[in-house]
Amino acid sequence: MPERVCTIQSKTNGITTVTIPGNHSASARDILEAIRHQTNALSSKNEIKGVLLTGSARGFCCCQIENSATTGDAAALSGFGQQVMFILEKIGKPCITAIEGECSGLGLEVALACDFIVASRAACFGFPGIASGLIPFCGGSQRLARLVGKSKAKELIYSGDLIDAEEAHRIGLINRLHPEGEALFLAEELLAHICTRSPNAIRIGGEVVNAGYDIDLQTACMLERDAFALCFSSFDQREGMQAFLDKRTPQFKGE
């Protein structure tokens, strides 16, 4: 039942907020199912310009990691979780996470698969699973190490300790740090600002950044060169540059 763990709110400015506080009776699979369902639905709707993921002051994607009966079950859950994170990563529109409370375990996995994280001073982050013998299973170990470096990733995963928002900002886990209670509002404001930019350039740029990160620089630059050239057959490029020369605000169509 995806409806049970998340609520959706779409605004006329094209921003959809998906709230997934989760709770202690929800299973990881419930939350993952809900994210997959919503991502597929939002990704295909042209009128939706940007997606904001958030939780509550209590937490984000809180759940019980079910004690898998067999190794096979655990592998299936991990495989499913990783697949959902890849789907989320390829949503094709700007997708920001706004954190007001605890963002740990599955919550941090989800936040790491988004474009970036905006948080308030009340937020905290970590992978506490180690206490019960668990490690991240939706790609979180890989995304975290690539984002904050191997040492910090090991420190977080080995210790299971939660770090506060200030520390998270210092190590580059979150992009923006705001006063308590203001993360959601300010993340939405930032997303609305991003939505005035060319959707075409944002989608292509995001794809090139993601694809190029794991290949050698030369191949990655060829990919970028071709994607750059492709922009010059778009409406957005002509509109964006003409608007710049005319000193007016561009009206992008995302095509």
Next chain:
Amino acid sequence: MPYKKLRIVIKNRVGYLLLDAGSRFNKLSITTIRELKRAFTQLEEDMAANVIVLSGYPGESFAVGADIGQMVHFSTNDALHFAELGQSLFEQIESCSKPVIAALNGITMGGGCDLAMSSDIRLASESLRIGHSGAKLGIITGFCGTHKLPRIVGKNFAREIFMTSEIYSAAVALQMGLVDRVYHENEFWQKVSSFAERIASRPLTALSAAKRLINAAEDTDLRTGCLLEREMATHINTLQKLN
């Protein structure tokens, strides 16, 4: 052949390559990029310079991106050739045997930001204004920025910079790791010169080997990287004994 868009000054073993396009902002036009390539070749060959400092000092900008007036008429084919031209300059800077320091004196946007990132070290003045405005113009960067930026500041900051097209201050750039040091405007040039002169006083063979090794570390597995390091360290040692 004289340069129209830049000046070269060599002083105390430091080669200064100063962008001076003669307008308010140093745009990376086709002519400027060609001149930069020529100037880097000249400075790499000139044994009077051990280190290269790239800057727009004392102007208002380091460099801004391409000339939009020129670019608005580009076909996809023109765009492809333009990206190739820019990328070949950046590859030349990276493979240059001398350390290249970008001294970011002011506005550094788009292609200018990519130019700064192809340098080895970035020193900024407090007056730095840096960003990438592609998403505002309906394009992405074609000068390796989509790969350099995530490797320098991480994917999340890179995506934020590209998606917002916002202009960031020196303090924020320092926090993200986009620049290595920030100096007060009044003492900027003096600090840049003394930093560059200190590096220029080191043996070029060692500087050059370190540059190559660190660049290789980006795309090489650890074991091969260590093998390279051992070979280079041995080689340098032999060279020093011969001298």
